[in-house]
Amino acid sequence: MDAALYGPGGFFVGPAGPRDHFRTSVHASPLFAGAILRLLHAVDAALGHPRPFDVVDVGAGRGELLAALAGHLPDPRFRFTAVERAPRPAGLDPRVGWAAEPPPGRTGLLLATEWLDNVPLDVAAVAADGTVHLVGVAPDGTERPAGPPSAADLAWLRDWWPLDGAPPGARAEIGHPRDAAWAAAVATLDRGAALAVDYGHHRDTRPRAGTLTGYRAGRQVPPVPDGGADLTAHVAVDAVAAAAGHPYTLLTQREALRALGVDGARPPLALASTDPAAYLRALAAAGAGAELTDPAGLGGHWWLLHGVGVDPGRALRCAG
Numbered sequence: 001m002d003a004a005l006y007g008p009g010g011f012f013v014g015p016a017g018p019r020d021h022f023r024t025s026v027h028a029s030p031l032f033a034g035a036i037l038r039l040l041h042a043v044d045a046a047l048g049h050p051r052p053f054d055v056v057d058v059g060a061g062r063g064e065l066l067a068a069l070a071g072h073l074p075d076p077r078f079r080f081t082a083v084e085r086a087p088r089p090a091g092l093d094p095r096v097g098w099a100a101e102p103p104p105g106r107t108g109l110l111l112a113t114e115w116l117d118n119v120p121l122d123v124a125a126v127a128a129d130g131t132v133h134l135v136g137v138a139p140d141g142t143e144r145p146a147g148p149p150s151a152a153d154l155a156w157l158r159d160w161w162p163l164d165g166a167p168p169g170a171r172a173e174i175g176h177p178r179d180a181a182w183a184a185a186v187a188t189l190d191r192g193a194a195l196a197v198d199y200g201h202h203r204d205t206r207p208r209a210g211t212l213t214g215y216r217a218g219r220q221v222p223p224v225p226d227g228g229a230d231l232t233a234h235v236a237v238d239a240v241a242a243a244a245g246h247p248y249t250l251l252t253q254r255e256a257l258r259a260l261g262v263d264g265a266r267p268p269l270a271l272a273s274t275d276p277a278a279y280l281r282a283l284a285a286a287g288a289g290a291e292l293t294d295p296a297g298l299g300g301h302w303w304l305l306h307g308v309g310v311d312p313g314r315a316l317r318c319a320g
Helices: 001-004 030-046 064-071 151-160 175-188 235-242 251-261 270-274 276-293 311-320
Strands: 053-058 077-084 098-101 106-113 122-126 132-137 142-146 171-175 189-198 213-216 219-221 230-232 246-250 302-306
Touching: 001 230, 030 064, 030 106, 030 189, 030 251, 030 276, 030 311, 053 064, 064 077, 064 098, 106 175, 122 151, 122 235, 132 151, 151 171, 151 175, 151 235, 171 213, 171 311, 175 189, 175 235, 235 246, 235 302, 246 311, 251 276, 251 311, 302 311
Parallel strands: 053 077, 053 106, 077 098, 106 189
Antiparallel strands: 122 132, 122 171, 132 142, 189 302, 213 219, 213 230, 246 302
């Protein structure tokens, strides 16, 4: 998975951007950036308007979200850093820095929108005799047993995704690499807030067959590790939340965006007769808001907001 996504010729380091293959909240509508901007202002106020205020986006794609935020924040005390393994794209706003790892010692807001689902992990499966083995995958998609899980794998499975007593064929996606990645990212904040937005599950809703899948050119495809498709698995959000070691609030994107003023409500029909242009703009925004808050789609994503020296729940309430 790591080689297919981030190795030479891998999906995320090639010239084509992720938006050519799948649609995220960042790509769906400027309303998402507007909501993040309101959260940013709330965190800025909670921190006492520090100089500088850093905005770091981990798994930034081609820097679209940071470029949108920078366009609304001309004050030079705001600094923007995109974290990606791909080369810096041509034409990106020069105010947006580019790094391969989250820079340490920052004060501000750390973002990770649909990053953790692409942090590589192993898959465990229950064999016919009830034993648990790792799943190996050849470049053509053929699966084969790949040996027993490690002690760290077994410890994580015991705590977060038990396979004891599960029927043959049951699977679990071993999430400790994601826990470690998120904890390391949050640790780069001296003060501020860290927000992860992703699709996921918690202990009571773990899918028996797992979630690992692929996306190519906008279509869901088998997760073949050939470098030409996105490989993604839902995030064990409760495990990730516990790993960071800071207070947090966890809610759905639908709940979070509604708290931040994005609800998808249609404008009053009377506006069509008094100001048709404004009505059409409001109607388009309502459509975009409905997509972002649809509980069966993007609205079902999880928002995990950690506070480092700030109250994460209060920051979200103040942002609204």
